[in-house]
Amino acid sequence: MPDILQWGLILSIAAPLTCSLIIGLSILVRREWLSENAIYKLCNTGLLLAFSGSLIVLFSHGFNNTAIEVDAGHWISIGDYEIPALLYVDSLALAFSLLGSALTLLVARFSQTYLHKEAGFARFFLLLGVFATGTQLIAFAGALDLFFAGWEAIGICSALFIGYFYEREEPVRSAIRAFTTYRICDAGFLVAIVSIHELLGSTSISGLMAAENLGGVTVTLIAVMLMIAAFGKSAQLPFSSWLPRAMEGPTPSSALFYGSVSIHVGLFLLLRISPILEAAPVAQALGIVVGLSTAFYAAAIARTHTDAKGALAHATLAQTGLILAEISLGFTTFALIHLVCHALLRVWQYLRAPNTMADAHEFGHEPHHAPSLLAKIFPLTSNWLYAQALHRFRLDDRMDSAVAPFLWLAESLARWDEQLRRSLSRRQDNNS
């Protein structure tokens, strides 16, 4: 019989998923669509239960620094390999779980009005439930395999939210770009998980402490793989170009994903694997360089942006870059506080973004004309930087150039395979 802590964990992870499954299956099975009210109530029930579950875990765990492992057996066990159904409760998990569940609940309430009569109302709330489950799974995962399940769920939801207005070309293109970045970077995560399992015998979070016993090169490689995954999810350089494009999604999802929760998931991963990072100074140095570069890059672009959400996206990116640098420097508690405060501020700013014009009229708006310090001392450098920032340092073009050879290879392979199949077929006109 599960105790109160376990009930809290079950509620926070399973409740939103169950509600999403009910919405999804009823859409598939029923002749009529569910009403907006029914969809909202179902989703809201799941999110409310998840938030209650987080609170139950908080109060049953107590406000102390001890970590508790809850072993619910295994998800799958084959021979000597198993994915443990292992949950991990500590202050880091609680902070992220409460942050995620509370903000998702708030954004759901906001979206009920904001998306009223939108064609994708059911889709939005279905995905919101899956996202909430992914967030809770990430927060409480006691093993990296479980963490990865939540990680992937968030990635898929993120791509589908970006492409929410699918009748327009740009959101769809942006969704594909974001998803491609995620999946390529996630390959690093998968390689790291498999190698950690083979080297340490398990992927449990508590077992990561043993990483310091691995050889220097091995632990550095694992840390770099995990960092690549985090860079992709948190849009750090060179994978930053998808974030401003992600603003094509509806404002509530932008607030939840790219302002508050999803954008910080990569950083949360790095906080979780801090024992590995501490054993890999080269990876830490990489994190500092990438974090500060991203902060500089994003801050420069944010100053040239003329639209509210685009400027906010780059401002978010600058802060996540700084948080990454903090984590890499070993200031994990400070980074967690920075992360939570940043998420809370950004969710408010994103949700207010559609009201920018009205706010400007109501509260007044004074354009900032004073030249910056850089412009005063190095005017040419300042102008060059401004021009580069206007073009976003041509990051999109550089990424497209990097991908182009693979597309050429894909085309060539497809042609070659078609010829091979024709030569192996009974009739020459078969497989065209």
Added chain:
Amino acid sequence: MTGHTGFILSFVAFAAVLLGAPLLATNTRERSAWISAVCVLGILTFALITSSGVFAYLALALVTAMHAASAWHRAPTGALYLVAASVTLIAAAAAIAFDSDNLAFGLSCVALALRAGLAPFHAGVAEMCMKQRELQLQQSSSLLILVLAHLYYIDHLPIAYEMAPFLVIWGAVLTLLYALTALAQRELGGLLRSSTLMHAGMLYAAVGAGARGHYGAALLVTVTLVFALGGLSLTISALEARLGKISLLGPAVGRARAFPRLAAAFAFFGAAGVGMPGTAGFIADDVLLHALWEESPAGAVIIIFGSAILAVATLSVLAKTFFGPALRVHTPDLLMQERSVVVALVLLLLGLGLVPQLLVGVAELVLGNTI
């Protein structure tokens, strides 16, 4: 394959779903089609319960010949490859009867390649993916049992153990190559073809890992493959039955407005095929990678990248097919009988994804006992 009753019953049920799904979805009323499906199911059940490898392979050869007869007019290359597979299976049965282990292993591997669509034996499956999807789905029922028979009768032989790294690498390389070809498809059916051929590579790698004791991984990969690709095949067929062949060239068309359930089903099965969490695909990929890492880390890394590329290709095709300026048509979305089949496959993939131990635990027990 005498053993656990529940294990056998579950595989009979899986085969029944795969055989019945296209008939139910298309509301087939021809008695001959149903009788043929029942006969195939009966023979496959015999292959499952017999304790003789010779009879199991002969039964599978018979079923393969029946599939070939069904494919003869619409997919002649597919039929020819199925005939070749049937002959190979008979030869494998003979090799098992005469205790010629090496020959039995080689022939069984060739038969698997012919049935799953592993290059260079893939022209038949590739054609059936384009021209006779119902049969391709039905033939996956016997592919499932063939993999089981291979794991049970062949994969514990010393030659299988020795050849495992070769199968893993060959499968992994083809996984990556066909995932790449999925990025360059010009019509919707092309995604199914590339995805099937890519998954054949994964299946081969899994069967290779099975020779080193990873039976559960191999079975889970096979079950996921047949259900996820089966669902994808059904949704593509349903869409093409309404709108004709769907080209991926030119601008995207917003068919999701007219066919929201079809779009959702396509997205679900596509995602299950590339390892979406919550579905059997996630567990299958995870377990397979761990199994492969022990045999060939390079093979595991190649498959990770292959799976990532296929995921991107699937989302691109989903976007090209369903997203864009709204298409106004009066053709209905998924009909009730189609929906019931889709929901059954969705529930199976979710069930196996959330509680995989039900299948894998028994599989390990039954197959592990053969050594």
